[in-house]
Amino acid sequence: MTSVTSKTTDASKTSDASKTTDASALGQLLHARSGPLTRELLLQPARFGLGQRTAKDQPDGTTRMVCGYCSTGCSLDVHLRDGLATSLSPTTDYAVNLGMACPKGWEALRVLDSPERATTPLLRNADGKLAPTDWHTALQTFVSRFQAIQAQHGAESVAFLSTGQIPTEEMALLGALAKFGMGMKHGDGNTRQCMASAAVAYKQSFGFDAPPYTYADFEQSDVLVFVGANPCLAHPIMWERVMRNPHDPAIIVVDPRTTETAAAATQHLAIRPKADMSLFYGLANLAIQEGWGDHNLIERHISGFPEFATFVADYSLDRVAEETGLAPDELRRCADLIRDGRRVSFWWTMGVNQSHQGVRTAQSIINLALITGNMGRPGTGANSITGQCNAMGSRLFSNTTNLLGGHDFGNPEHRQKVADALGIDVARIPTEASWPYHRILEGVLRGQIRGLWVICTNPAHSWINQHQARDILDRLDFLVVQDMYRTTDTAQLADLVLPAAGWGEKEGTFINSERRIGVIKKVSRAPGQALADFAIFRLIAEYWGCGSMFEAWRTPEDVFQLLKQLSAGQPCDITGIHDYRHLDAAGGIQWPFPKTGADVSRERRLFEDGAFYHSDGKAKLIFDPPRPLPEAVSARFPFLLLTGRGTASQWHTQTRTSQSDVLRKLYPQALYVEINPLDARELQIRPGDMVNVVSQRGRVRAKAVLAHSVRPGQVFLPMHYEGTNQLTFAAFDPHSSQPSYKACAVRVEKSMV
Numbered sequence: 001m002t003s004v005t006s007k008t009t010d011a012s013k014t015s016d017a018s019k020t021t022d023a024s025a026l027g028q029l030l031h032a033r034s035g036p037l038t039r040e041l042l043l044q045p046a047r048f049g050l051g052q053r054t055a056k057d058q059p060d061g062t063t064r065m066v067c068g069y070c071s072t073g074c075s076l077d078v079h080l081r082d083g084l085a086t087s088l089s090p091t092t093d094y095a096v097n098l099g100m101a102c103p104k105g106w107e108a109l110r111v112l113d114s115p116e117r118a119t120t121p122l123l124r125n126a127d128g129k130l131a132p133t134d135w136h137t138a139l140q141t142f143v144s145r146f147q148a149i150q151a152q153h154g155a156e157s158v159a160f161l162s163t164g165q166i167p168t169e170e171m172a173l174l175g176a177l178a179k180f181g182m183g184m185k186h187g188d189g190n191t192r193q194c195m196a197s198a199a200v201a202y203k204q205s206f207g208f209d210a211p212p213y214t215y216a217d218f219e220q221s222d223v224l225v226f227v228g229a230n231p232c233l234a235h236p237i238m239w240e241r242v243m244r245n246p247h248d249p250a251i252i253v254v255d256p257r258t259t260e261t262a263a264a265a266t267q268h269l270a271i272r273p274k275a276d277m278s279l280f281y282g283l284a285n286l287a288i289q290e291g292w293g294d295h296n297l298i299e300r301h302i303s304g305f306p307e308f309a310t311f312v313a314d315y316s317l318d319r320v321a322e323e324t325g326l327a328p329d330e331l332r333r334c335a336d337l338i339r340d341g342r343r344v345s346f347w348w349t350m351g352v353n354q355s356h357q358g359v360r361t362a363q364s365i366i367n368l369a370l371i372t373g374n375m376g377r378p379g380t381g382a383n384s385i386t387g388q389c390n391a392m393g394s395r396l397f398s399n400t401t402n403l404l405g406g407h408d409f410g411n412p413e414h415r416q417k418v419a420d421a422l423g424i425d426v427a428r429i430p431t432e433a434s435w436p437y438h439r440i441l442e443g444v445l446r447g448q449i450r451g452l453w454v455i456c457t458n459p460a461h462s463w464i465n466q467h468q469a470r471d472i473l474d475r476l477d478f479l480v481v482q483d484m485y486r487t488t489d490t491a492q493l494a495d496l497v498l499p500a501a502g503w504g505e506k507e508g509t510f511i512n513s514e515r516r517i518g519v520i521k522k523v524s525r526a527p528g529q530a531l532a533d534f535a536i537f538r539l540i541a542e543y544w545g546c547g548s549m550f551e552a553w554r555t556p557e558d559v560f561q562l563l564k565q566l567s568a569g570q571p572c573d574i575t576g577i578h579d580y581r582h583l584d585a586a587g588g589i590q591w592p593f594p595k596t597g598a599d600v601s602r603e604r605r606l607f608e609d610g611a612f613y614h615s616d617g618k619a620k621l622i623f624d625p626p627r628p629l630p631e632a633v634s635a636r637f638p639f640l641l642l643t644g645r646g647t648a649s650q651w652h653t654q655t656r657t658s659q660s661d662v663l664r665k666l667y668p669q670a671l672y673v674e675i676n677p678l679d680a681r682e683l684q685i686r687p688g689d690m691v692n693v694v695s696q697r698g699r700v701r702a703k704a705v706l707a708h709s710v711r712p713g714q715v716f717l718p719m720h721y722e723g724t725n726q727l728t729f730a731a732f733d734p735h736s737s738q739p740s741y742k743a744c745a746v747r748v749e750k751s752m753v
């Protein structure tokens with residue numbers, strides 16, 4: 001379980017890091033360039049996003065900011081000496097974490113100080129090696145190479161892939177620069193891998209991508225249902241909130257594996273992978289047959305009920321038992337718990353989203369919550385927990401799938417509104433959303449995409465089916481990677497690496513899972529010549545020749561003001577927030593927060609008035625029959641491979657968490673595979689043996705861990721090791737294009753070497 005002790009982390013070394021950051025990069029630029037830009041850079045560096053303030057301005061020696069890892073959005077008190085961080089401890093009076101943090105949060109400062117940091121731009125030289133270069137050359141090369149590709153193959157032949165881990169202001173600047181300034185049409189985020197299914201499900205069901213809950217709901221439910229979610233290790237502080245629930249709640253966990261979360265549950269349903277839709281249709285059928293819900297409410301607030309009732313009528317308990325592999329009496333017990341609950345909340349994460357039918361599965365959960373009246377009241381809701389610290393910011397402001405501010409590229413009024421707010425020609429705004437991630441990569445294979453700019457994500461480890469992914473990245477004419485570390489798998493493949501400042505070294509805002517906007521600050525100087533992504537984007541705009549378009553985008557806080565304006569009248573209206581100081585003083589603010597009529601309570605949920613965002617004000621019941629697994633097991637590949645998070649101390653591709661000595665001690669250093677002891681016995685595998693895990697696409701070596709937590713016929717690989725995605729099968733949800741990371745066919749062999 002989570003470490004919540006009061007030890008503080010000594011990270012004074014971090015604050016001693018180079019004092020030269022922005023100044024050094026700036027000096028170099030000035031040296032190299034002449035003309036009007038030089039004078040302006042010299043006179044007004046802040047205009048180019050350079051020289052962000054450190055938290056020095058805070059008088060009391062401590063400043064608070066949200067954590068830069070997961071979407072829980074805990075607040076951390078950072079203790080300062082001369083404006084720079086020396087240590088941190090979790091904030092006690094913050095509505096999210098109430099004085100708690102997980103190991104990643106405690107160690108957040110420590111990972112900044114590492115020999116693996118990118119401290120200068122790196123350019124691939126004639127020998128094929130990445131060699132240090134100066135910012136001026138790097139920016140010139142960036143512009144000349146991408147512009148040459150565009151001149152030859154069209155503006156759309158350059159694309160970007162970004163992230164849910166940089167501040168909203170940086171995402172918005174990137175999205176606007178790439179699409180309105182540089183003429184790109186295609187750009188997507190790693191959030192596609194993570195929450196696209198939830199976003200599409202909400203949009204279709206509610207009329208807007210709006211997770212309805214507040215974390216207080218964890219404490220107010222009398223029944224909590226977790227579906228494909230392992231908060232004990234993926235969202236430990238959310239789980240701590242569940243543990244604070246005073247109502248002795250029933251906890252139901254639906255997961256093929258007996259995870260830490262499942263082990264703590266009242267009832268664990270070890271469902272057959274990807275059979276969740278049948279389960280929720282079956283429960284909905286019982287709810288309708290037995291009249292659990294309030295018919296007046298259904299009539300007033302929900303559309304599509306008669307069709308839904310007819311559809312689920314086929315889902316008898318026997319059929320559901322057959323399809324899910326669960327016993328009828330287990331199903332009945334689960335149904336009784338939900339029926340008898342007064343405040344039932346449903347929470348889902350990647351076990352739902354990362355599926356060939358993620359959207360409809362999420363909607364099967366939303367439907368059940370809606371028809372049983374578990375929406376808009378304390379302790380209820382169909383609640384998607386998202387992953388990264390600012391995945392929620394990217395959903396609204398990254399200018400990828402949605403036009404800035406949750407608008408639609410396809411809507412002429414929306415385009416005009418955005419053009420007016422930004423003072424740009426509406427013709428610069430694409431009339432369609434970007435291709436999704438996998439389509440961009442297919443575009444590379446087809447020669448339609450020739451240049452790619454990768455920001456704050458590591459697809460050469462995290463994207464599905466690495467065999468193909470690596471081949472695709474290799475085919476690019478020019479690959480730019482912008483990262484904190486020069487050693488990532490993707491940076492190693494790049495033609496140009498741009499060194500970025502990270503969390504703690506720059507300012508901006510994140511939006512957490514419960515829609516709470518929180519601030520991050522500069523409390524440490526980035527090493528060498530690394531620059532905040534914000535400054536890099538501003539400089540690229542200047543070098544590209546579209547700098548004038550971003551005159552008003554000088555600092556992150558300027559951009560925040562612009563984004564506020566863009567949110568006006570949207571469900572995510574935040575025009576009532578004044579500035580960063582307001583966010584700080586309020587302890588973060590959840591959207592919506594309009595200028596007039598804002599509810600100022602610290603914890604707010606949506607839909608308390610039963611009004612949804614569709615034009616008829618109703619929520620829609622949306623459903624489809626389940627589809628078979630894209631890659632079923634076979635005689636040659638008899639095991640189903642599940643993947644996911646391994647420990648609370650590992651973050652994704654480990655570029656950050658592996659930099660901390662403390663975190664590194666808390667998890668296995670090499671790939672391991674969890675296998676059921678019965679299967680292991682049959683294969684004569686003993687604990688600790690090295691085995692090969694083989695799929696149609698690859699073969700990896702892993703240490704065998706014998707565990708009853710996985711069912712016979714299934715194995716589990718954590719995603720934190722590069723080998724895992726050499727095996728995964730590239731199937732996608734047809735509505736969200738989210739990859740189905742959590743089910744493919746493999747075999748396990750004892751390794752002879």
Ligand SMILES: Nc1nc2c(c(=O)[nH]1)N[C@H]1C(S)=C(S)[C@@H](COP(=O)(O)OP(=O)(O)OC[C@H]3O[C@@H](n4cnc5c(=O)[nH]c(N)nc54)[C@H](O)[C@@H]3O)O[C@H]1N2
Nearest residue numbers: 228229230234254273274349350351387644645648651652
């Ligand atoms: N320590 C740590 N915390 C993290 C992260 C991290 O890397 N490390 N990453 C963050 C991010 S970006 C994300 S997206 C979240 C992810 O958070 P979670 O989604 O909670 O984590 P996962 O382990 O990916 O998947 C959850 C569970 O889904 C189950 N599952 C697989 N297939 C199915 C299925 O068909 N049905 C059901 N019901 N369950 C299934 C798996 O067995 C697994 O236990 O975590 C966030 N928090």
Ligand SMILES: Nc1nc2c(c(=O)[nH]1)N[C@H]1C(S)=C(S)[C@@H](COP(=O)(O)OP(=O)(O)OC[C@H]3O[C@@H](n4cnc5c(=O)[nH]c(N)nc54)[C@H](O)[C@@H]3O)O[C@H]1N2
Nearest residue numbers: 194456457458462482483484500502643652653655719741
């Ligand atoms: N098999 C399998 N694969 C999965 C998953 C799974 O469950 N199973 N889960 C998927 C999910 S949900 C996710 S979210 C993805 C995550 O996949 P990735 O996004 O590829 O993983 P990260 O390691 O978080 O990569 C972020 C990168 O950004 C860099 N970085 C950090 N901060 C900054 C910054 O401020 N600026 C810049 N420029 N760079 C920065 C880090 O060093 C790191 O290299 O993985 C997906 N892949």
Ligand code: SF4
Nearest residue numbers: 067069070074102105
């Ligand atoms: S739970 Fe998430 S937000 Fe909180 S300290 Fe851990 S990683 Fe940071």
Ligand SMILES: [Mo]
Nearest residue numbers: 193194387388
């Ligand atoms: Mo994620």
